[in-house]
Amino acid sequence: xxxxxxNPRHLVRRRGQEARLRCSPxxxxxxxxxxxxxxxxxxxxxxxxxxxxxxxxxxxPKERFSAEFPKEGPSILRIQQVVRGDxxxxxxxxxxxxxxxxxxxxxxxxx
Amino acid sequence: QxxxxxxxxxxxxxxxxxxxxNCTYSNSAFQYFMWYRQYSRxxxxxxxxxxSSGNKEDGRFTAQVDKSSKYISxxxxxxxxxxxxxxxxxxxxxxxxxxxxLTFGTGTRLQVTL
Numbered sequence: 001x002x003x004x005x006x007n008p009r010h011l012v013r014r015r016g017q018e019a020r021l022r023c024s025p026x027x028x029x030x031x032x033x034x035x036x037x038x039x040x041x042x043x044x045x046x047x048x049x050x051x052x053x054x055x056x057x058x059x060x061p062k063e064r065f066s067a068e069f070p071k072e073g074p075s076i077l078r079i080q081q082v083v084r085g086d087x088x089x090x091x092x093x094x095x096x097x098x099x100x101x102x103x104x105x106x107x108x109x110x111x
Numbered sequence: 112q113x114x115x116x117x118x119x120x121x122x123x124x125x126x127x128x129x130x131x132x133n134c135t136y137s138n139s140a141f142q143y144f145m146w147y148r149q150y151s152r153x154x155x156x157x158x159x160x161x162x163s164s165g166n167k168e169d170g171r172f173t174a175q176v177d178k179s180s181k182y183i184s185x186x187x188x189x190x191x192x193x194x195x196x197x198x199x200x201x202x203x204x205x206x207x208x209x210x211x212x213l214t215f216g217t218g219t220r221l222q223v224t225l
Contacts, residue, residue, distance in 0.1 A: 004154075033212065033213070035213075035215075041217065042199065042215040042216060042217040042218060043155070043199070043201075043213070043215040044215075045212040045213060045214070048211065048212055056211065056212055058212075059212065091154055091155070093213075098143060098160070098162070099143075099145060099157060099160040100145070100157070100201075100213060101157055102147070102154040102155045102156070102157070103154050104153060104154045105153075105154050107152075
């Protein structure tokens with residue numbers, strides 16, 4: 001059983017460009033969470049999704065950030081008009097209902 | 112004040128020592144408690160998961176939860192150099208029978224020396 005998959009593993013964007021991060025949950029898991037880890041800081045919750053539904057987006061910045069988990073395909077975290085402060089590691093986790101399993105992360109660098 | 116407090120370390124111990132890692136929290140609604148291990152530039156790896164109070168053992172790892180004191184611990188017996196990593200505590204409340212978002216401590220960096 002493959003683990004949580006994320007791609008790309010590394011992403012470089014110039015200021016003002018869009019970043020798209022993808023997450024494929026573990027087989028059989030219907031809950032997906034996105035977290036952000038800034039250098040020397042802990043993981044911070046961003047959004048919780050189930051298939052076709054956003055359950056909790058209390059950690060998402062109000063502007064430029066959006067997430068989806070369509071009926072078919074991976075979950076996508078989208079950051080529009082990136083700024084240097086968006087540089088971080090973005091982790092996706094999937095869950096069968098309680099415990100959460102993390103992917104390897106996408107490291108976003110904004111130049 | 113942060114919802115979850117964790118000493119950042121670093122904590123340095125000799126090989127074979129017993130390691131004690133701890134977190135305190137302020138939100139009494141937390142019901143699920145997890146410990147993750149994170150190697151540098153990797154994703155967090157789930158080590159232990161407990162629900163409510165009590166102890167849980169898995170190999171060299173023991174997790175303890177004391178909800179009355181809002182205090183959780185992870186013990187590592189017979190520590191090995193490969194245990195050198197950052198250890199993150201995480202917790203969540205319950206929503207309709209499933210866990211919700213995790214709130215993390217900042218992590219404790221552990222170094223096990225030969």
